[in-house]
Amino acid sequence: MISVEDVSVRLGGERVVKNASFDVPRGKLVGLIGPNGAGKTTAIRAINGLVEPESGRVEIDGDRVADLSARTLGRRVATVPQNTSLGFDFPVRDVVSMGRTPHRSRFERESTADREAVERALRRTQLADLADRSIDSVSGGERQRVVLARALCQDSPGLLLDEPTASLDIGHGVAILDLVRGLVSEGKSKGEGESEDEGKAALAAIHDLDLAARFCDELVLLANGAVLAAGTPAAALTEAHLEAAFGVQVAVTPHPVTGAPSVTALSESSTASAASGASAASTVSTDNSASVAASGERNGANAENTGSDESDDGNGASTGNRSDGTSAGDDDSGTATELPDIDGR
Amino acid sequence: MTRWGRTVGWCAGLSGLLIASVLVGATIGPIRIPIPVVAKAVLNGLAVPTVGVVGGSGETSAAAVSVAGIGLDVGFVSPFAYQVPEPSRVIVTQLRLPRIVLAAIVGFSLAAAGTVMQGFFRNPMADPSIIGVSSGAAAGAVAFIVFPLSVPFGLQGMAFAGALVSAFLVYLLATEGGRTPVATLLLAGIALQTFLGAVISFMLLQAGWRLQEAIYWLMGHLHASTWDEVLVTLPVSLVAFCVLAAYARDLNVLLLGESDAHSLGIEVERTKRVLLGVASVITAGAVAVAGVIGFVGLIVPHVMRLLVGPDHRILLPTSALAGAVFLVATDTVARTGPAELPVGIVTAALGAPFFIYLLRRREVHAL
The missing domain is CATH 3.40.50.300 (P-loop containing nucleotide triphosphate hydrolases)
Incomplete structure (x- = not known):
């Protein structure tokens, strides 16, 4: 259309x-x-x-x-x-x-x-x-x-x-x-x-x-006028994409109620470290106390492979059940359209 | 359909008021003529069939000539033949009615143009002269009065041409790459008005004994109006009004802003060009015969907006009719004082306090 x-x-x-x-x-x-x-x-x-x-x-x-x-x-x-x-x-x-x-x-x-x-x-x-x-x-x-x-x-x-x-x-x-x-x-x-x-x-x-x-069924993430990522919410809303776009460190967790990816901005983007991972865990836990365990786990996993594209798959898997109430029948989560010029912004 | 009903109702009421004010206006003057005599004189003057000639003109000869000019030999039958004393007939049909009818046309035109300009600029202070039309007309007229020029259609022709040239100039100044931002248009209009003001002042300095005539014209007057002026102005005014009325709905949508209007399917730039052009023509037609008459185009639309609401489909016709009534009334005041005043003085003197009253009621802020 x-x-x-x-x-x-x-x-x-x-x-x-x-x-x-x-x-x-x-x-x-x-x-x-x-x-x-x-x-x-x-x-x-x-x-x-x-x-x-x-x-x-x-x-x-x-x-x-x-x-x-x-x-x-x-x-x-x-x-x-x-x-x-x-x-x-x-x-x-x-x-x-x-x-x-x-x-x-x-x-x-x-x-x-x-x-x-x-x-x-x-x-x-x-x-x-x-x-x-x-x-x-x-x-x-x-x-x-x-x-x-x-x-x-x-x-x-x-x-x-x-x-x-x-x-x-x-x-x-x-x-x-x-x-x-x-x-x-x-x-x-x-x-x-x-x-x-x-x-x-x-x-x-x-x-x-x-x-x-x-x-939304799909998200298009724009940063500085260029499409940084596009695809299902799970695929587009990765910590790596969002940090690149917003210049701030974020934690992406499945929302306890809707199951959709939920984004929490943490602080100015810095090189990810175990320390920031830990602080992230504590911030998130105050936000959604219902999912303390889950978010702690997610952040722990993240601290290991921050910045690598493998986090996409982790995200896709952990949020794959988001489609229950919001959008029926998109089974293609995880197919992000990565543009080559991510760093060209 | 309620809107349609309201439009018809308001227009019928205002038309009735207009006819009444024309008839009453014709009774008033150095010699008072009773209303029945005026009515009979007007009815006697009606000629049927009228081939697009002024209703109630009472002057069959000019009409017959103009029709013969295009090769039509239409017989005019006057259905009424009342006994009217000859002096009264002449005073009513040859002296007072041309002036009164012209006042109605001028008021009609200025109020219609003012309504369009306020909607177009989304600005409560907009009036028909805002894009330099009045200044252009004034410059043309003063040039004609001061310098021994010989041009077709004389003073009115010069004023009309000056008005259109300056409106077009403002449009050109404000247009870039096919787009005419309204704010730029407004500023270009003010700039040209200021410049033309300087030109007019300079010409007045050179005017010598013609100064009084020039000043008199600038103040706006309907003195010594003729049926010829009516016959030229009326078609211009009516045709232009019909075009503006056809754009009433577009004007409503333009109030949402140009971006919204575009996404609602309005060709914004083309619509703006049409509205500007036609509003300039209708204003130029009025200003050319009557000089610069302020406040009609500013105040009448505001008053009608308070009464009938902002929808241009009802606001535009009612404003135009109310403008006609207003100018007939103020011109009657202007010519019946101890000394005859230019009507522009009367409209401003009555209009400004009324406008201030509206401002104090805060209604105008909300536009």
């Missing part, structure tokens, strides 16, 4: 995305992770046509983004931006119905299909009760849902989300990602009868690594 191929983007003279390649197929939620300034937002803007790549191809359904009209693009991909400010005081329903813009010509009146799409999006995001409230009077979490509802009624197969959970508390953050998760795996599960397509292709820039690991 969405294909990014060897794309570089230059903004203000600086290359903020460097030779990035990844795909977002339908029925998959792909998380875009990486430190601040890694190029996550720019990558998303290259896909929805807001910035033009310096080189490489961004394709949506086989067509280059640059060749598509804004309207066609709006029918294929919907974007949930990081922050939306609406200067004027519109009712929630009107803001949501702006998502129908790419489906209507200038002189077309609102059709029944338009109205149904708006009501469906409002129900889906649990905004039906707020539909007549003014956009200025709803909370931050509700506002984010309004923007998501706007994107939903675009009825596009592709969905781009730029930090959809950034300003939300944990409850609202999880609710939003649950909703996106549902949209992506819709066709696979039961399909609700309203559409028989295969679920959306979603790409979400997510800051919170634990949320990303829990909800």
